[in-house]
Amino acid sequence: MPSYKVSYFTFKGLGEPVRFMLAYANVDFIDNRVEWEDWPKLKPTLPLGQLPLLEIDGRAFHHCIPICRYLGSIFNLTGSNAVENYEIDCIADTVNELRLKIAMWYYSYKRVKNEKYDELINDSIPYYLGKIEDQAATKDGYLALKGKTTWADIYAVAIFDYIHDLMGYDIVKDCKNIKKIQQKIMSADGVKRYLKNRPADQIITFN
Amino acid sequence: MPSYKVSYFTFKGLGEPVRFMLAYANVDFIDNRVEWEDWPKLKPTLPLGQLPLLEIDGRAFHHCIPICRYLGSIFNLTGSNAVENYEIDCIADTVNELRLKIAMWYYSYKRVKNEKYDELINDSIPYYLGKIEDQAATKDGYLALKGKTTWADIYAVAIFDYIHDLMGYDIVKDCKNIKKIQQKIMSADGVKRYLKNRPADQIITFN
Structure with a gap:
C-alpha cells in the first residue's frame, strides 16, 4: 500500500476534496493540517507555492482538481471513455x-x-x-x-x-x-x- | 469526418485554445465568431450561459479546459498513463x-x-x-x-x-x-x- 500524505490548512477549503477522495477509497492517509504560523516557511518549498499538496510515496502532486482526477483514475472513479x-x-x-x-x-x-x-x-x-x-x-x-x-x-x-x-x-x-x-x-x-x-x-x- | 463548430466571441479569449486544438489537428471547423449584439439572445440557450461552445456533429461541449482535454484524447495529444x-x-x-x-x-x-x-x-x-x-x-x-x-x-x-x-x-x-x-x-x-x-x-x- 503506498503512503499518502495530504497537506492543507486547518480548514476544509481545497484540501477537503483530496481528503474526501482518499477517505472514500478507504486508504489510510496522513492528514497534515498546516498551522498559519508555519505557512511562510512551507510556501517557498511547494511546487507553485500553494496547498493542497498530496504526497504519494513522497512524490508531490499539486492543484486540487488535477489531484482528484488522478486519484479518480487510480481508484476506478472515472468514466469508461x-x-x-x-x-x-x-x-x-x-x-x-x-x-x-x-x-x-x-x-x-x-x-x-x-x-x-x-x-x-x-x-x-x-x-x-x-x-x-x-x-x-x-x-x-x-x-x-x-x-x-x-x-x-x-x-x-x-x-x-x-x-x-x-x-x-x-x-x-x-x-x-x-x-x-x-x-x-x-x-x-x-x-x-x-x-x-x-x-x-x-x-x-x-x- | 465529424463536423466541428466553435462558437466564441470576436476575440481570442477562451475560444482560442479550442480553435488552436482543431487547427493543430488539421480538421476543418466552423469558426463562429459571435457579435456582442447577438450575445443576449444566444446566452440563455447555452449549457452554462457561457462560451466557448464546441459542437461535434451537433453534440455540445462547453468549459474550455475540459473541451481541450477531450480533443486531446481524440487527437492523441494526451499522456500514456x-x-x-x-x-x-x-x-x-x-x-x-x-x-x-x-x-x-x-x-x-x-x-x-x-x-x-x-x-x-x-x-x-x-x-x-x-x-x-x-x-x-x-x-x-x-x-x-x-x-x-x-x-x-x-x-x-x-x-x-x-x-x-x-x-x-x-x-x-x-x-x-x-x-x-x-x-x-x-x-x-x-x-x-x-x-x-x-x-x-x-x-x-x-x-
Whole structure:
C-alpha cells in the first residue's frame, strides 16, 4: 500500500476534496493540517507555492482538481471513455466555478463585499445550483454518470461542505438530487470514518 | 469526418485554445465568431450561459479546459498513463491560474485596477512565468511531457497569445523555452493555416 500524505490548512477549503477522495477509497492517509504560523516557511518549498499538496510515496502532486482526477483514475472513479471523462471534467469545472465566485466574495475587500454578496445570492448561486441540480436529476442521483460514482461526485460533495462554512448556511439544502449524492458519499464507510474523526475547522479570515 | 463548430466571441479569449486544438489537428471547423449584439439572445440557450461552445456533429461541449482535454484524447495529444495525464492537467491549470489573474485585472473595476496591475507585474507574472519556463526547460521544449506535444502545449500557446492582447505586450518574450513551444505549435501546418486566415480581434472592453 503506498503512503499518502495530504497537506492543507486547518480548514476544509481545497484540501477537503483530496481528503474526501482518499477517505472514500478507504486508504489510510496522513492528514497534515498546516498551522498559519508555519505557512511562510512551507510556501517557498511547494511546487507553485500553494496547498493542497498530496504526497504519494513522497512524490508531490499539486492543484486540487488535477489531484482528484488522478486519484479518480487510480481508484476506478472515472468514466469508461473520453466522452464520459469529459462529462466528469465538465461538471467538476462547473462546481469549481461556483466555488470560485463564492471564495472571491468571501476573501474580497470589505468595500466590495456587500455588492458581491447580493450578486451571489440573487444570481450566481441560484443559477449554478439550478444547473447542477438539473443535471443530478437527469443522472438519477449521480453528478456525471448515471449509476456510477465518479471523482466529480466526491469532489462536489467536499466543495459544498466547504461552501457551507463560507456562506454560513447549507446552500444545497433544497436541492434534493444533490442531497442524494451528498448522502451517498457521506455515508460511504471510509468517508463516515473520516468525518467522525475530522478535526474542527479553524477558519482563517484575512479582513 | 465529424463536423466541428466553435462558437466564441470576436476575440481570442477562451475560444482560442479550442480553435488552436482543431487547427493543430488539421480538421476543418466552423469558426463562429459571435457579435456582442447577438450575445443576449444566444446566452440563455447555452449549457452554462457561457462560451466557448464546441459542437461535434451537433453534440455540445462547453468549459474550455475540459473541451481541450477531450480533443486531446481524440487527437492523441494526451499522456500514456495516469501520471503523465496528471502532468498535463497540472501545467494547464497553472497556465489557467495565470490567465485568470490577468483577466481579473483586465476586467476589474477601474478603482482597483492600478493596484492589481502592480501586483501582476511585480509578483504574479514573474512568479508563474518562472515556474512555467523552468518546467519547459526541464521538459526540453515541451510543457508537460518531454518529447511529446500534448494538449497542454497547444492550450498554453493559445492562452499566451490571448494574454498578449490583454497585457499589450508579449509576456513570454524573454522565456526562451516557452518560446520554443510557441514556435513549434505556431509553425505546425494546421495552425499556420489558421493564423494566416484568422480575423482581426474585436476586443470588448467593459469599463
